[in-house]
Amino acid sequence: MHSYQVLIIGSGFGGQCAAVNLLKAGIDDFLLLERRDFPGGTWCQNTYPGAAVDVPSPLYSLSFAPYRWSQMYATQDELQRYTQHLLHQQGLQDKVLLGAEVEAMDWDSAQQRWIVQTQARGRFQAQFVINASGPLSQPLIPPLQGLADFTGHQFHSNQWDHHYDYRGKRVAIVGSGASAAQIIPAIAADVAQLHVFQRSAHWVLPRPDRHFSALERRLLGFKPAYTLLRWLIYWQLESRIIAFKYSRPAMTLVQRQALGLLKRQVPDPQLRRQLTPDYSIGCKRVILSNTLYPALGRANVSLHGREQGIQSLDASGITTRDGQHLELDLIIWCTGFDTTDGMIAYPVRGKDRQLLRDAWAPYPRAYLGTCVPGFPNLFILCGPNTGIGHTSLLFIIESQTRYILSCIRALKTQGLQAIEARPEAEARYTAMIHREMQRTVWQSGGCQSWYRSSSGHVTALFPGFSFSYHWLTRGLKPVDHQLS
Structure with missing residues (x-):
């Protein structure tokens, strides 16, 4: 059995972000387990015609790895090149094991280690596991007759x-x-x-895409200019949460813009009726x-x-x-993914052999969307209520990674082996999340979406500003954790 300090499941942006930050913290005893025969995650897997990101590229990138993007909204091929660029730039190629699909994971309380079983690559042991398999990794096809x-x-x-x-x-x-x-x-x-x-x-809004000029691309290679552009885009997108949560008049203005696009581009009144949503924009x-x-x-x-x-x-x-x-x-x-109830597809058994899917009944939840009580040293990137409906998910991933490193450092400093969120801390955090969610269009906008679990709770999104989540993850709160 191969043993590591940290196992990272998935080699997409989440896995790469975690790996780079481990290296920065002086931890190089880790391995990324990738189930496919190529590394890179979402933008290497989703290669359908027309595939492109819907967040401006300078923000849909990791803060420590600027890139000279060719256009504001990158297409799949450029995102794939960026993913491969990150692997090579950060020296992660030799840290990725391909064809290593995880089929089960068990916590060994005696050794205080995770035992990870893969289908074709054998068993692994690790003190910490970071699940970075991502929310859009389990395709769904409805079980239709015939x-x-x-x-x-x-x-x-x-x-x-x-x-x-x-x-x-x-x-x-x-x-x-x-x-x-x-x-x-x-x-x-x-x-x-x-x-x-x-x-x-x-609801459909215009896509404000444009190609960058040669001069602009050169400026994107200049770190201060890149950082400035990222922050300008960040604050522009962050204002969207005002419409989604705090201001119905702002939502009405955005909805009017969408209806204007529909009227301009669809002259057929019957088709226009079919394409007119019957719920609030953003739901x-x-x-x-x-x-x-x-x-x-x-x-x-x-x-x-x-x-x-x-x-x-x-x-x-x-x-x-x-x-x-x-x-x-x-x-x-084009029927989506199991993003809520099936967030982690394989069985995970924590303390006392409890299954994660049982702990998540009736709906997935986690402290800071990252740690589940009873599952020590397990960290879930893009876990329950960490998705973002108005800006870049990579901002959330970087915030989560900072929190994960603070947990690992705390154990190292105190000479301890395991850390988990206290049940009361998770319950308090989850209650806050769903209390705030009631004020959002995702809960009250009158639609059924993949943001909801089968219980009816919105478990895919964080119900507020992304900088609020960044503040919540700024460091470890010892009172909310149990260390052993």
Whole structure:
């Protein structure tokens, strides 16, 4: 059994951020376990046509690793290059073990170590485990009647099949969220027919993208200029929480902007009605796009709403609820991920063999979204209520990493082995989170979204300013923890 001080599960931005900060703290006895046969996480896995980030690139990057971005909203290929750049720049290539999918994790109370079992790489032991598998790593496909009977081609957007040529084909896209909104404009002109299945309409705002000039890119390589631009973008985005939580008039103004875009780009009144949401803007993830509405208005594109949703599948295609049968060559599932209840897919057993999924009944929760009582030395990056609906998630990840390092340092300083959040501290923190959540559009905006767990609690997002979370994680509060 291989033994390390720290095991990091996942090699995306979260895993890389944790690894770099461990190195800065003088800790090099760690390993990143990556389940795929390549490192890099989300932006190396999601390679579908049109894939791009919806946060400005200078902010959607790690603070210690500036980059000369080519445009304000980076596309997948550039984000993949940035991910690989980080691995090489920070010397992490030899710290990543590929093909190491974790299938179980158990706390050994006698040794005060985690035992991590992988499918193909054997067992590992570590004092600390940082789970950085990410919230968008477990694709979901609904268990529809006849799913296995379809003899055409099908795949999830997260697992795009680049060997399949969709040009000239009859295609269905199931789902109309963020990934679908990027795929639809990218393929609509090339397919014979495109059927889009929409459970509910999404709010769409213009995407203020632009390419940087040669001079601007040179300035992005100058750390003070890069830092200044990051902070300007940060404060601009941070103001969005005012609309999402504190100001209905501000939300109304943003909603009016979205309705204006819809009116300008969708002249067909029937299609416009289908695309008009019946809930407050922000309740679901807002889509940024200048090309989605024109693509949906093409003659070869059909939009199917809830009433025309999928009844069943058969060998040749889809039967809709209103009795249509659609002959199809390809189905693309843009149906999202198990981001809440299935946040960690494999069984985790803590003290007294308690399963994490049992500790998380009826909904996932954690102190600072990072530590769960009864699970010592386990830290969850992008854990419950750490997602962010208005700015860059990487800002939250860096804040979490700072808190994790403070926990590790506290044990090292005191010559102790294990740390966990006290149950009463977690309960107090969770009560605060859901009390504040009641004031947000995510809880009260009148929609059903992937932000909610099956219990109805919004567990994907932090209900406030990101700098508030940064303040909460500024250092270890000994009174909230049990050290042994």
